[in-house]
Amino acid sequence: MRLVTAEEAHLxxxxxxxxxxxxxxxxxxxAGLAVVAEAEKMLGALPGKKVxxxxxxxxxxxxxxxxxxxxxxxxxxxxxxxxxxxDIFRGDAYTNWNILKNMGVSGYWLTEGSRLNVARMGLxxxxxxxxxxxxxxxxxEVSGTALLAINILNECGKPIISCDIPSGLSSLTxxxxxxxxxxxxxxxxxxxxxxxxxxxxxxxxxxxxxADISLPEQVLENLTPRRxxxxxxxxxxxxxxxxxxxxxxxxxxxxxxxxxxxxxGAAILAAGGALHAGVGxxxxxxxxxxxIGFINAHPEAMLLPLKEDAExxxxxxxxxxxxxxxxxxxxxxxxxxxxVESMNLVRTLLTKLNKPLIxxxxxxxxxxxxxxxxxxxxxxxxxxxxxxEMAKLLGCSVSEVEENRLEIAAEFAKxxxxxxxxxxxxxxxxxxxxxxxLNRTGNPGMAxxxxxxxxxxxxxxxxxxxxxxxxxxxCGVWLHGKAGDCAAAATSQxxxxxxxxxxxxxxxxxxxx
Numbered sequence: 001m002r003l004v005t006a007e008e009a010h011l012x013x014x015x016x017x018x019x020x021x022x023x024x025x026x027x028x029x030x031a032g033l034a035v036v037a038e039a040e041k042m043l044g045a046l047p048g049k050k051v052x053x054x055x056x057x058x059x060x061x062x063x064x065x066x067x068x069x070x071x072x073x074x075x076x077x078x079x080x081x082x083x084x085x086x087d088i089f090r091g092d093a094y095t096n097w098n099i100l101k102n103m104g105v106s107g108y109w110l111t112e113g114s115r116l117n118v119a120r121m122g123l124x125x126x127x128x129x130x131x132x133x134x135x136x137x138x139x140x141e142v143s144g145t146a147l148l149a150i151n152i153l154n155e156c157g158k159p160i161i162s163c164d165i166p167s168g169l170s171s172l173t174x175x176x177x178x179x180x181x182x183x184x185x186x187x188x189x190x191x192x193x194x195x196x197x198x199x200x201x202x203x204x205x206x207x208x209x210x211a212d213i214s215l216p217e218q219v220l221e222n223l224t225p226r227r228x229x230x231x232x233x234x235x236x237x238x239x240x241x242x243x244x245x246x247x248x249x250x251x252x253x254x255x256x257x258x259x260x261x262x263x264x265g266a267a268i269l270a271a272g273g274a275l276h277a278g279v280g281x282x283x284x285x286x287x288x289x290x291x292i293g294f295i296n297a298h299p300e301a302m303l304l305p306l307k308e309d310a311e312x313x314x315x316x317x318x319x320x321x322x323x324x325x326x327x328x329x330x331x332x333x334x335x336x337x338x339x340v341e342s343m344n345l346v347r348t349l350l351t352k353l354n355k356p357l358i359x360x361x362x363x364x365x366x367x368x369x370x371x372x373x374x375x376x377x378x379x380x381x382x383x384x385x386x387x388x389e390m391a392k393l394l395g396c397s398v399s400e401v402e403e404n405r406l407e408i409a410a411e412f413a414k415x416x417x418x419x420x421x422x423x424x425x426x427x428x429x430x431x432x433x434x435x436x437x438l439n440r441t442g443n444p445g446m447a448x449x450x451x452x453x454x455x456x457x458x459x460x461x462x463x464x465x466x467x468x469x470x471x472x473x474x475c476g477v478w479l480h481g482k483a484g485d486c487a488a489a490a491t492s493q494x495x496x497x498x499x500x501x502x503x504x505x506x507x508x509x510x511x512x513x
Contacts, residue, residue: 001210002220003227003438004191006136006171012191015219025092027213028059031163031189032066034211035130038161038187039071043127047075052122052158053130054149055107056167057084062093063163063189064132065100072105079126080107081119083133083146110145116152123156131160131181133167136193141178142168150179159184165193166204174198182206190215197229197440199425225410227436230429230478234437236512238471239462251280252464255304255327256457257349258334260342261312264290266335266361268297269450269498273457274331275300276505277479279464285322287312309341316344323352329464330355333363334453342366347373356380356463360456364389374416380469384421384456410436419473421459423452427481429473437474441481445493446501454502455480482508 004012016022043049053068055061061082072078080100086109089097100106108118123129131153133146142150150168153160160183165171168180174195183206188196190213196205228234243250254274259267267286274282275298285304286294289312295301304325306318330353336342346359346366350373357379359367364385367373371393374381385393387401390408394401401408402424409422409430422428425444429437459476463469486507487500 001192001229001231002223003194003197003229004223005194008223009136009191009193012215012219012223015222016215020216020219022214022216025095027190027215028062028092028096029066030213031063031211032070034189034209034213035063035067035161035163035187036070036074038185038209039067039128039130042159042161042185046071048077049127050077050079050125051128051130052079052081052119052126054081054119054133054153055083055086056133056146057082057086057088057093058135058137059091059093060132060135060163060167062089062091062096064130065093065096067130067132067163068105069096069100069103072103078105079122080105081122081149082107082109083149085109110149116148119149120152120156123152123158126156126158129153129156129158129160131162131167131183133181135164136171138168138170138177142180143178147179150181154179154182162186162205164189165196169195169201169204171195174201176204180204185209187211189213191220192229194227197426197438225434225436227406227438230437230439230441230474232478232512235475235478238467238475239509239512241513248280251278252328252461252466253281253283253326254279254329254331254460254464255283255285255322255325256331256334256460257285257314257322257345258331258336258453259284259286259290259294260335260337261287261289262337263335264293265450266453268294269453269502270331270334270360270457270460271298271301272499272502273454273480273505274461276502277458277461277476278509279461283325283327285314287314311339311341313337313339313341314345315341316348319345319348319352322349323354327355327464328466329460330357331360331456331460332357333360334456336362338362338365350374350377354378356382356469358382358384358456358460358463360384360452361389364393368392371416374418380419380463381417382419382421382459382463382469382473384423384452384459386423386452390422406436410434419469421455421473421477423455427477429470429477431470435470437477439477439481441478442484443488443493445488445496446481446484448496448498450498451484451501454498458505479505479508482511
């Protein structure tokens with residue numbers, strides 16, 4: 001599903017009108033009808049139901065007027081409340097206001113004082129409220145009558161449908177501009193606005209419903225940059241049912257260089273993610289002291305013995321032996337440790353390997369100050385940092401990363417020719433060519449030690465099975481979040497562990513069947 005800014009949505013509407021000859025009134029009519037359909041789902045039989053509709057003076061208000069006309073015709077008791085003088089409507093919104101007046105439908109122009117009380121009392125007896133105050137063009141903080149009206153809506157205790165976006169919510173950041181409507185359901189028109197799917201927005205958006213308003217497909221394809229929401233449909237394009245005549249060699253051989261004496265669990269968790277994600281064969285290179293525990297956890301795996309130093313770290317001179325191993329993909333990091341020997345091993349491997357590679361955790365620490373190694377890597381490279389690790393790579397603060405997640409991920413991917421999986425709420429996947437993906441699966445219970453190791457293993461497994469690196473990153477992130485949701489449903493968010501995420505990957509794959 002495409003994600004757009006307000007400016008991009010406006011360009012799409014303009015192109016539909018000017019390049020394809022679709023009248024703006026048709027787009028507005030389709031938008032209003034989509035809201036009416038959702039109102040009917042929420043209310044059941046419409047005749048006799050009372051609906052309060054709050055309209056601003058722009059096209060979003062015009063959408064509300066279309067809703068008012070159709071609900072009135074279907075027997076609803078429609079009550080219109082205007083934030084400003086309705087006679088200032090222009091264009092298609094004015095046309096719809098004029099139609100309503102000719103039908104004998106009127107409304108209240110709200111001002112401070114008694115008329116606001118009229119709206120408040122109207123909501124007391126209403127079955128449903130419609131929010132059509134502001135659309136996507138709002139940039140300043142909400143004030144005046146609109147502020148008071150939004151507060152009334154939020155206090156009314158009635159179900160609310162917002163038209164396109166909850167009024168007062170930034171379509172770019174997903175944060176309220178002072179105050180925003182807390183909708184029960186948001187009917188988004190044509191293209192999904194970016195702010196609707198960003199962390200925190202769900203408290204205002206409620207259930208998100210996408211409405212087709214007849215924008216031509218060519219309009220969507222011509223929009224740049226390309227941002228998308230990761231969905232089950234996206235994953236289904238890449239993850240296909242297995243053929244009846246299959247054997248383990250068909251599904252890739254992954255080599256993991258993970259774990260250390262002090263962090264043996266990370267290697268186990270990463271391998272668990274990979275094995276549950278369907279990799280055909282997995283070989284682990286890890287310290288001798290951790291091998292018994294690893295094999296007890298994963299008897300399916302094989303081991304690659306390598307020379308170690310006195311502290312149990314694989315030495316950098318083993319890079320040639322690792323490079324000679326016939327793997328389809330590599331995973332490096334996940335509890336590897338930050339000893340001098342381990343850091344040298346990572347940097348040496350970046351000059352010798354030539355298959356798809358995932359760098360996670362401590363391996364990212366190794367390339368701080370050596371970013372040129374990323375750009376020079378001869379095969380696809382995926383990095384999976386959280387905000388702290390990305391800040392370390394860039395030499396900036398964590399808050400700078402958190403406040404500009406999309407931009408930072410996109411710029412880093414382009415500059416260093418890597419795929420960036422920037423972990424966190426609404427994980428971002430950025431490709432070097434400028435394509436961006438956001439993810440909405442997952443829950444706060446996944447903020448637990450080892451969750452990132454499982455994710456790295458999943459992505460590495462999908463790459464080793466032959467998915468393109470971009471698809472592997474996107475599908476891996478979605479599956480990881482979905483498995484976390486399944487695990488939380490089976491137990492609870494507070495009790496969720498990384499091992500449970502891995503164990504529920506089967507449920508996540510079943511969701512694609």
